[in-house]
Amino acid sequence: MSAPKPAALVLDGVRVDLSGVRIVSGIDIAVGPGERVGLIGPNGSGKSTLLRAVYRHLRPHSGGVRYGGADLWRLPPRQAARAIAALPQENHADLELTGYEMAAMGRTPHKGPFAADTDEDRAAIGEALRRTGTEHLAGRAFAGLSGGEKQRVLLARALAQRTPLLVLDEPTNHLDVRHQFELLDLVSASGRTVLAALHDLNLAAAYCHRLYVLDGGRVTAAGTPEEVLTERLVAEVFGVHAQVVANPRTGRPHLILNPAEPSGGGAAPG
């Protein structure tokens, strides 16, 4: 199979202003080849804005986004889209598209004007549907699918794009527990280099090699889940009390969360 070669993504002092307000200020992030890196942080910490600067929806005010040495913002749009596939948090339900047609959209950056679908396109689409277990949804109307089915078809679209990099903005939003695991399992199995914003700290701990913590548009901590997810940090950044235990099955850190009030039997952080 023609698996895309993994490559490194480097964010170098990225700063994004929206209507004169600085949302993201001077962020440095490096994602190694094949690595899955998670962005965590409270609402409004700049996670989505930072990701938008990576998949070229918001041009950084300063700083650079580099992939394999090339400045992503200087590449022609289609060439950049052959390097990075994204799952933004937008959902336009009024589409008259089938599951197959939605997945096939991933081939857009590979096709010039009037170019017909080739065997390579059909193979990429078929493989993406198979990997995401959505072959049976190919003929269904996308608008009529459940939330979990839609998200898997959208992931199929991103995989059909056959990019080395995958950028995901809260991919597990609105999914039930089983589908959350399922989707992130599929992302992991794809072997892509991943940069993902995640709300759920335990999912972030379970699926990411490294985490960056964003707060007020800045990186306040970075490292492996074990290094980052401490009681002190969770209290400072999220304002909740966390007890960190090891997941008995995976050995990865697992947070038991409680409100910040010093009530209850837990040892409040000092």
Added chain:
Amino acid sequence: MTAPARTAAPAARGRGPVWPGCAGICAVLAAGLVASVCLGAVEVPPGTVLRIIARHLSGGGPGPWTASQDTVVWNLRVPRALLAALVGAGLALAGAATQTLVRNPLADPYVLGLTYGGAVGAVAVLVTGFAPFGPASAGIAAFAGALAAFATVYALAGARRALAPLRLVLSGMAVTYALSGVTSFLVLRADDPGTTNSVLFWLFGSLAEADWGDLGLPAAVLAVVMTVMLAQARPLNALLLGDETATSLGTPPARTRALLFLLIALLTGIMVALAGGIGFIGLVVPHAVRLLTGGDHRRLLPLAALAGAAFLVLVDIAARTALSPQELPVGIVTAVLGAPLFLWLVHARARDTSGL
């Protein structure tokens, strides 16, 4: 784990083949064109009609039919039927493109202010009698009016960075309301009842002035716009998914939308200039065709144009024959037929998928 790549069967798209529907529409269009040339106040048998057309195409002289039959068929009915087909195709294509432009299936060039821009231009010429280009003045003024409306709406909606769908609709509706007021004012000011009549007839749409000389320009514009839109079919598909997704698929949404808006303005301007304000085709036809083709522009655009052509040819037959010898404005017929058809489509859609 990697399984060997297998080619997905076409049936996996979830749609039947599109060619039976396509063949059906082509058959209706062909039959409509023939019927349109045969029917009318002067009876001409179909066989004679075909022989007259064949004789003219081969550059021959008079045949065993009267000179008035020859004139009616070749100089009046054939150009009129062809103009109906071209205008219907253009309006349906403009409607389909507008629905993509504003990402809403309930839109047509009216919501962008283009149709009334054209109306103001033409009506101003008819009412004031100011005609620097002779008989072509109303058409030229309509085209200019549509482009002026385009520029106004573009500036109102796109002044800040991106051309967002909602701002486009709101700006377009504002311009439409303002211009429809101007049009009414101009009509009221016309003191000559004959002028008012011709203005009203023009506002409701008419193909009565069709002439061989009128066909070249809309055919060329239609061909150019269709070609450019088909070249952009994949970016247009991407626009349906939202601006962020479109960007991530390598389609710059603002730039693509600006090009699309310009193409719609050209198309609407030329069609309004030739045939006046014919409503409902841009709304109803793409909607109906989408049930058959889905949202993929590579299938939708050509079929919508064909269906629009067939629809307006049939409507024109009805407009000429329903109250014969009196002629109805085609815009009235499209509205009378289009409104119930549209409601039926909305219901069909609601059953079909998750609803509007």
